[in-house]
Amino acid sequence: MLARLGLHKAVVALVLASALLVTMGAEARQSKGGGKEHQFRGKVEKVDLKTKLLTVNFEKVEGWMDGMTMPFKVDNPEVLTKIKAGDQITAKVFDGDYTLHNVQVVPKENKK
Numbered sequence: 815m816l817a818r819l820g821l822h823k824a825v826v827a828l829v830l831a832s833a834l835l836v837t838m839g840a841e842a843r844q845s846k847g848g849g850k851e852h853q854f855r856g857k858v859e860k861v862d863l864k865t866k867l868l869t870v871n872f873e874k875v876e877g878w879m880d881g882m883t884m885p886f887k888v889d890n891p892e893v894l895t896k897i898k899a900g901d902q903i904t905a906k907v908f909d910g911d912y913t914l915h916n917v918q919v920v921p922k923e924n925k926k
Contacts, residue, residue: 849909852878855920858901859883866891868914870903878907889915 856872867885874881888894888905897903897919905914 849911850877852876852907852909854903854905854907854914856881856903858897858899858903860885860899861894861897863894866894868894868897868917870914875907878909887913888917889913890917893917 852875854872854875856870858868859871860867860869862869862885865885866887868888869883869885871883872881897917902920902922903914903917904920905917907914
């Protein structure tokens with residue numbers, strides 16, 4: 815009986831350790847290897863559904879890249895069906911990664 819109890823504790827410990835590793839891996843993928851997060855702002859110039867790229871004329875991102883127009887991959891390709899040329903967007907970018915994460919369209923202001 816005691817041997818079974820010891821085996822049970824070992825199995826529980828193994829399951830908990832596995833769950834912890836999976837969680838840590840998901841967090842590392844989200845932050846792209848622990849690279850520093852930066853706020854990204856720009857205007858969409860082109861949405862290419864075939865290549866799954868979003869071409870953006872973006873502002874300088876301090877500590878990451880000077881402003882320019884270039885194509886980017888996105889973390890969620892579904893966003894490409896919801897964005898159009900001319901939209902102002904925000905996103906997150908990470909050091910060492912050229913993918914736009916959590917892309918959001920900036921609501922247009924109503925001018926009166």
